[in-house]
Amino acid sequence: MYLGRVTGCVWATVKDPGLANHRLLLVQPLTPGLEPKGKPLVCADAMGVGAGELVYWTKGKEASFPFLPVEVPVETTIVGIVDTVNFRPCS
Helix, strand or coil: CEEEEEEEEECCCCCCHHHCCCCEEEEEEECCCCCECCCCEEEEECCCCCCCCEEEEEEHHHHHHHHCCCCCCCCEEEEEECCCCCCCCCC
C-alpha cells in the first residue's frame, strides 16, 4: 500500500459500465515523509474520502478487492484514510 493525498475529482460522462456508481479521485502519491512523489493518478474510491485527505491506496489486482463480489475494472483504489503518521520506530 502507498500513501497519497486526494487533490481532486474526475468526472467522466462516458466510462466502462463496471465503473458505474464509483467515484474516481485524483491522488498525489507521497513519500513516507509526506513529500509529493511522481505524477498524480486516478484512484477509485472505496472509502468515501474527501479532498485534501491523507489516504493509503493500492494498485494491481488487489485494487479491485474492496468491491467484491463485483469485479470493477480498476488499477488503483483508495483503501484507507490515514489519521496520523508516526515516524518513531515501532516496538
